[in-house]
Amino acid sequence: MKFKFAFFPLLVVCLLSPSLLFAQTIPKDELIFLTSEWKGERFPDGRPKIPDNLLERAKKVGIADAWTVLKNEGYTNQYEGNWKTVNDEVPVVGRAVTAMFMPSRPDVEKNIRERGTTKQGRKGATNSWPIDVLTKGDVYVADGFGKIGGGTLMGATLANSIFTKSGNGVVFNAAARDLEEIQTIKGFNAFVRDWHPSFLEESVLMGLNTPIRIGMAMVLPGDLVMAKREGVLFVPAHLADQVISTAEFVTRKDKFGFEMVRTGKYTAGQIDSQWNDQLKNDFLKWLGSHPEMGTMTKAELDKVMSKRTW
Numbered sequence: 312m313k314f315k316f317a318f319f320p321l322l323v324v325c326l327l328s329p330s331l332l333f334a335q336t337i338p339k340d341e342l343i344f345l346t347s348e349w350k351g352e353r354f355p356d357g358r359p360k361i362p363d364n365l366l367e368r369a370k371k372v373g374i375a376d377a378w379t380v381l382k383n384e385g386y387t388n389q390y391e392g393n394w395k396t397v398n399d400e401v402p403v404v405g406r407a408v409t410a411m412f413m414p415s416r417p418d419v420e421k422n423i424r425e426r427g428t429t430k431q432g433r434k435g436a437t438n439s440w441p442i443d444v445l446t447k448g449d450v451y452v453a454d455g456f457g458k459i460g461g462g463t464l465m466g467a468t469l470a471n472s473i474f475t476k477s478g479n480g481v482v483f484n485a486a487a488r489d490l491e492e493i494q495t496i497k498g499f500n501a502f503v504r505d506w507h508p509s510f511l512e513e514s515v516l517m518g519l520n521t522p523i524r525i526g527m528a529m530v531l532p533g534d535l536v537m538a539k540r541e542g543v544l545f546v547p548a549h550l551a552d553q554v555i556s557t558a559e560f561v562t563r564k565d566k567f568g569f570e571m572v573r574t575g576k577y578t579a580g581q582i583d584s585q586w587n588d589q590l591k592n593d594f595l596k597w598l599g600s601h602p603e604m605g606t607m608t609k610a611e612l613d614k615v616m617s618k619r620t621w
Contacts, residue, residue: 335423335440335519345522346531348549354446358520359533359548361406366448366535368555370404374541376558383618384550391526392542394482394502397493401500403480403538405450407530407545410441411518412455412464412485420515437516438464444520445476450536452545454523455485459505461512467492474499482536482543484525485514502538560615563604567597586616 342357349359369377374390381389420437427433433440441451451473455462465473465481467489473481480500486507487493493501520532528545535546535554546554568582571593581590591612598604 335516335521337521342520342532346533346548348547349533350549354533356520356532358406358408361533361535361548361551363448365551365555366405368559369535369537369546369551370402371562372537372555372558373562374537374539374544376561377537377544377546377554379561380554380557381544381546381550384553386547386550389528389545389547390542391528391545393504393526394538394542395505396502396540397480397490397500399540401480401498403450403482403500403502403536405448405477405479405536406548407452407532407534407536408441408445408449409518409520409523409530409532410438410451410453410516411521411523412438412453412514413517414456414458415513415515419517423515423517436511438511438514439469439472440516441519442469442472442476445473447476447478449477450479450538451477451481452523452525452530452536453481453483453485454525455483455514457484457504458514459486459507461507461509462486462514463488463507463509463511464514465501466510470496470499470501480538482525482538500538502543557615557618559605560607560612563598563607564594566601566604567594570597585619591616 336356339357346359352360354360378390423437427437427440433443441453445451453464455464462485464483464485465487470493474496482502484504486505487501487503488506488508490506493499523530525543525545530545531547533548535548535551537544537546571577571582572579577590586594591609595607595609595612598607
């Protein structure tokens with residue numbers, strides 16, 4: 312009896328939500344619910360659309376500074392390390408398009424492939440389907456359950472397609488192939504568990520723009536992806552502005568502090584504790600003489616310093 316009552320609401324959702332049935336996705340309303348803290352623009356499917364200018368600013372933000380801001384806000388499951396890359400010097404920063412792959416079973420894969428090709432006009436293997444929805448600034452993030460041999464979600468052809476559509480790279484909890492050819496794609500990078508010469512097999516797409524797990528991190532569609540040499544950080548869309556702005560201030564504070572300590576005007580202890588009004592005024596004056604560091608008002612400084620735990 313309990314099973315019948317539990318199953319009925321799910322059946323109703325499936326009947327009323329074609330997207331759940333026909334695209335491996337969750338309903339738009341459910342995606343908006345899960346990302347309800349985001350108050351900005353969204354894509355037609357409900358995915359948060361972080362502004363392009365924030366993505367550009369995020370490229371200059373350090374992972375450690377951004378992670379600290381998230382931790383202080385209670386978000387402790389957003390980082391994952393231990394990756395292999397194409398080029399350590401190329402960051403991958405953008406909005407997450409998520410995909411979840413599972414070990415295949417013949418009946419499920421047959422149904423998914425048939426539905427995709429006959430009713431949705433999809434082409435190719437299911438690992439190419441997430442590429443079709445990519446837009447500029449997106450990062451293809453896939454959980455391939457850590458599979459290496461036979462778990463290559465991308466080769467050189469798909470890498471070129473991904474970069475053409477998104478101008479960005481990928482983060483795969485799985486493997487990729489064709490490293491030597493992929494290395495020739497200028498500006499492209501991939502964060503993968505390993506490289507392997509095999510082709511993808513025994514894996515099927517079970518989720519597209521759904522919540523996924525990458526190692527110890529939860530990732531939602533539209534999250535800000537910051538993938539750099541030390542690892543990958545997934546910033547919830549609604550915290551992107553706060554994380555970036557605070558991390559930018561930490562960079563300014565550090566450069567100001569280095570200069571003040573070297574000249575002997577302030578001690579390291581003074582720089583690394585709460586600032587009095589004189590120190591704040593000196594910082595704003597210093598900032599005014601360094602336009603490349605951006606601008607900041609006294610009110611903005613007071614606000615960020617009031618939450619200081621770094």
